[in-house]
Amino acid sequence: MNLRRYLPILDWGRTYDRGAFSNDMVAAVIVTIMLIPQSLAYALLAGLPPEAGIYASIAPIILYAIFGTSRALAVGPVAVVSLLTASAIGQVAEQGTAGYAVAALTLAFLSGGFLMLLGVLRLGFLANFLSHPVIAGFITASGILIAASQFKHILGISAQGHTLPEILMQLWENLGQTNWITVVLGVLATGFLFWVRKGLKPLMRRLGATPTVADFATKAGPVAAVVVTTLSVWLFGLDERGVKIVGSVPQSLPPLTMPGLSPDLIQALLIPAILISVIGFVESVSVAQTLAAKKRQRIDPDQELIGLGAANIGAAFTGGYPVTGGFSRSVVNYDAGAATPAAGAYTAVGLAIAAMALTPLVYFLPNATLAATIIVAVLSLVDFSILKKTWDYSASDFVAVTVTILLTLLMGVEIGVASGVVISVLLHLYKTSRPHVAEVGLVPGTQHFRNIHRHDVETDPKVVTLRVDESLYFINARFLEELVQSRVTEGCEIEHVILMFSAVNEVDFSALESLEAINLRLSDMGVGLHLSEVKGPVLDRLRQSHLLDVLNGQVFLSQYDAWRSVTDTSGQTAPTS
Amino acid sequence: MNLRRYLPILDWGRTYDRGAFSNDMVAAVIVTIMLIPQSLAYALLAGLPPEAGIYASIAPIILYAIFGTSRALAVGPVAVVSLLTASAIGQVAEQGTAGYAVAALTLAFLSGGFLMLLGVLRLGFLANFLSHPVIAGFITASGILIAASQFKHILGISAQGHTLPEILMQLWENLGQTNWITVVLGVLATGFLFWVRKGLKPLMRRLGATPTVADFATKAGPVAAVVVTTLSVWLFGLDERGVKIVGSVPQSLPPLTMPGLSPDLIQALLIPAILISVIGFVESVSVAQTLAAKKRQRIDPDQELIGLGAANIGAAFTGGYPVTGGFSRSVVNYDAGAATPAAGAYTAVGLAIAAMALTPLVYFLPNATLAATIIVAVLSLVDFSILKKTWDYSASDFVAVTVTILLTLLMGVEIGVASGVVISVLLHLYKTSRPHVAEVGLVPGTQHFRNIHRHDVETDPKVVTLRVDESLYFINARFLEELVQSRVTEGCEIEHVILMFSAVNEVDFSALESLEAINLRLSDMGVGLHLSEVKGPVLDRLRQSHLLDVLNGQVFLSQYDAWRSVTDTSGQTAPTS
Incomplete structure (x- = not known):
């Protein structure tokens, strides 16, 4: 043979x-x-x-x-x-x-x-x-x-x-x-x-x-x-x-x-x-x-x-x-x-x-x-x-x-x-270096989340949810760091950041360290960091690191769970049923 | 300023x-x-x-x-x-x-x-x-x-x-x-x-x-x-x-x-x-x-x-x-x-x-x-x-x-x-050079499609549906060509190939030419090529090429439409209602 x-x-x-x-x-x-x-x-x-x-x-x-x-x-x-x-x-x-x-x-x-x-x-x-x-x-x-x-x-x-x-x-x-x-x-x-x-x-x-x-x-x-x-x-x-x-x-x-x-x-x-x-x-x-x-x-x-x-x-x-x-x-x-x-x-x-x-x-x-x-x-x-x-x-x-x-x-x-x-x-790497990241909110009456700039959705000034539409690796890791930092420094009332990982197929070591840096910096500002809809293989990887031990927040199976949990906690918005 | x-x-x-x-x-x-x-x-x-x-x-x-x-x-x-x-x-x-x-x-x-x-x-x-x-x-x-x-x-x-x-x-x-x-x-x-x-x-x-x-x-x-x-x-x-x-x-x-x-x-x-x-x-x-x-x-x-x-x-x-x-x-x-x-x-x-x-x-x-x-x-x-x-x-x-x-x-x-x-x-490019591609079938009684190796799903020997879990670009374009060719030469009864593009965020020019080559080769074998769930921006791009003019098949909004259409056409499987 x-x-x-x-x-x-x-x-x-x-x-x-x-x-x-x-x-x-x-x-x-x-x-x-x-x-x-x-x-x-x-x-x-x-x-x-x-x-x-x-x-x-x-x-x-x-x-x-x-x-x-x-x-x-x-x-x-x-x-x-x-x-x-x-x-x-x-x-x-x-x-x-x-x-x-x-x-x-x-x-x-x-x-x-x-x-x-x-x-x-x-x-x-x-x-x-x-x-x-x-x-x-x-x-x-x-x-x-x-x-x-x-x-x-x-x-x-x-x-x-x-x-x-x-x-x-x-x-x-x-x-x-x-x-x-x-x-x-x-x-x-x-x-x-x-x-x-x-x-x-x-x-x-x-x-x-x-x-x-x-x-x-x-x-x-x-x-x-x-x-x-x-x-x-x-x-x-x-x-x-x-x-x-x-x-x-x-x-x-x-x-x-x-x-x-x-x-x-x-x-x-x-x-x-x-x-x-x-x-x-x-x-x-x-x-x-x-x-x-x-x-x-x-x-x-x-x-x-x-x-x-x-x-x-x-x-x-x-x-x-x-x-x-x-x-x-x-x-x-x-x-x-x-x-x-x-x-x-x-x-x-x-x-x-x-x-x-x-x-x-x-x-x-x-x-x-x-x-x-x-x-x-x-x-x-x-x-x-x-x-x-x-x-x-x-x-x-x-x-x-x-x-x-x-x-x-x-x-x-x-x-x-x-x-x-x-x-x-170089051009390919450049294209993936600025992945599409959408800020999303809840479509009323559903459990779906959509881009806040394109749809009429519920949001909460205390909560920022970012949906990342690309795998995270060294070329775009720092981009996410800067994006989160720039979004969070815009408003002092922000208490929670949720990263929605439904389209993230990989998180390499650089991206892991960027997530750790984001977590640390958000902690310093007193802001919680949560992850939602993390795919199985990615979550298995993250479990081998110590990110989840130090995470100043939680990992949620679904974005809807995450949303309900943080809006409940902050106690300012009525929980969506 | x-x-x-x-x-x-x-x-x-x-x-x-x-x-x-x-x-x-x-x-x-x-x-x-x-x-x-x-x-x-x-x-x-x-x-x-x-x-x-x-x-x-x-x-x-x-x-x-x-x-x-x-x-x-x-x-x-x-x-x-x-x-x-x-x-x-x-x-x-x-x-x-x-x-x-x-x-x-x-x-x-x-x-x-x-x-x-x-x-x-x-x-x-x-x-x-x-x-x-x-x-x-x-x-x-x-x-x-x-x-x-x-x-x-x-x-x-x-x-x-x-x-x-x-x-x-x-x-x-x-x-x-x-x-x-x-x-x-x-x-x-x-x-x-x-x-x-x-x-x-x-x-x-x-x-x-x-x-x-x-x-x-x-x-x-x-x-x-x-x-x-x-x-x-x-x-x-x-x-x-x-x-x-x-x-x-x-x-x-x-x-x-x-x-x-x-x-x-x-x-x-x-x-x-x-x-x-x-x-x-x-x-x-x-x-x-x-x-x-x-x-x-x-x-x-x-x-x-x-x-x-x-x-x-x-x-x-x-x-x-x-x-x-x-x-x-x-x-x-x-x-x-x-x-x-x-x-x-x-x-x-x-x-x-x-x-x-x-x-x-x-x-x-x-x-x-x-x-x-x-x-x-x-x-x-x-x-x-x-x-x-x-x-x-x-x-x-x-x-x-x-x-x-x-x-x-x-x-x-x-x-x-x-x-x-x-x-x-190089290691990053190597990782994306062999994207995950799942062969999927219909989950009975639903409109969802899942990996045939992991779930109990309906399939049709005349139809192969491949879900591509990565953007397509020059580094992995030929991989797809080879994958499709190898899958199709396995069984002579195959009449339709459906590529499910739900996770494809980009198709660069090399990948476009690979799709054209796949289309041409499948035509030579008398096999139809269909696309389903193509994202808006990707479809806009493809419309500027002549792939869609020569495509030996159709572009379907949803995978379920594609499945129904080709299984109807081949007339061998009862259409799922």
């Missing part, structure tokens, strides 16, 4: 049949065709040699198939994680050096280790710190950064930088070195890919193609762009006229590699690795959950951590770099009919064949084509509607998304997403 | 009379006598020349009297803030250099500026991030660190370090240089001061002294120790036998000084300044609130920020260092009958006279006596009962206090208190 939890393959593997096999094979062929140019392109985005992208799509897919719980998720390099990788490694090594590739392995290793640790400790909840608006804002800003960073390949110039101002400044400075043949290739490829994405499918349908064929053509579009531009470079010798090409890629299966494990390297990459893990996990889980729901299946987020962790550790030892479950490839996999994770394994086989046999064919592939592939892919991530949606819905979410977008663009991905998390938490 | 808010002196100043004056004068004399040795000692603890402690007690007191709202708070150097000052400045300058004193001024200036900023922006709530257990743990650990750091003066050796292991290691290494005359003076002074604190008052009462006289004698104890040890050094020439003494202190009013404002210095001291501000503010406000309550007065925390901010800026320009409202001096001030903040101003005059006239008298005062004063004062701060109390009351508070104590002792004050804050917030 436990083994099955950690090895989901034991679940679907034993019922695997011919039908599932043929479905999986079809899906694998389609995904493989789509992944070849995509893998090369994302490796370019990460600043790594092109083969790293293919290697990162082989072992990780197989490991995820063994350990992962989603039946349709396709694991491999994705745009945002590639950008994060480039940003993290750029701080410890120079692009193109051996140290850079080793750092990428280390990053994948640390990220995999962190994910597995979270999975084993069942700490997947930590991913929730990334709120939806922060993720949406971060992905939009990342899409813009990625597209901007690829412009250099379209222009055939060089430009570095991890923030939008840096990238734009460098593009501007090096604009004079623009290679116009590259520009022509790049612009045509970009235009073509946009057209494939938007216009090809409707056109083919009008020409009488079946939806499946039209879909397939759309997915093969990048391959067509790759073939045409590669042939152009080869036939016209454009590489000798300054068009930058992929060049020679080793013809080999994924090599066995060792991530660098020096303490300095680990220290420099640990925080980025955690960030990459969490962002990759959140993206992956939401894709997996959406696809699973369509077939009334379930995924186990803690086991997903283990699956993705294994995939990243696999990438670290086979010449790859950090990977996660990609949105577009998973949807393609699902739509193509993948029935089990075995589809992923067949994709891995397809990519392994490509790595051994097809790599010489991409020698003349221009970088501009890969950049076009990336730009077209990531611009679909850019979606500013989150600003409008949060603006309409909630001011604090709007602030969080705005801060995330601006800081990601201006200060880089790491500061951007970290600020988003911090500001979301 | 507004001017009065910012200048509380306009409030009490216009009713100031002879009675208040004589009360304030008496309090001022008592506090001044107590403050002279204390100020010298805390300056020593902060690593500053002794006069800095006196200067820091003059201008700040006057400024607080003008801007502060508490009538009894006495502002000046305190032990914990002195320790924090030493720790912060130790990182940018060498003790005894001019740069060290200038950095102390900068720290006071930044701290004052930050407090004023918080006050003007009315952001006093940020201080709540320091939960009571974290403060208690921090103060206990700081007391130990302070006492340990003063041992070198008792032994007459030198030792640096900002963590307990560092201090102990240095004491151990330099033990060979112990000056035995210093040890004798130090141990006698410490023993005498402990006896004054514990045994003098009962003794004098037994000997027939009035409580006031006994109290006064207790407070004058440190002065006696100062006088006796100073005379001993002078008469026997002990300073020539290796006893370290205070030496010459300039005879002057507080000088006009300028804090260093170089960007490097500001960058290095900004975080410590914020920490000092917040810790000082929290301590000060809780003392002020306790004393105000005794006379049914109120303090305004946001105005307190301005008062303390002004005091610190005053310290920065008059040769002082960071100050705050001290516990012991405030209580003494209050007990001695201080009626208005004017008492503080008279204390300032007393100290100014001391600074001009009395400083030559402390030339032969041994550092060991000052160290004894500090040790006796801070050991009263050490109180491990917080461990027991939180252990009994709540596991998460116990973890927070333990982490704070250990990290403060082992890693220093700044890391200690910062970790305490972070861990408190």
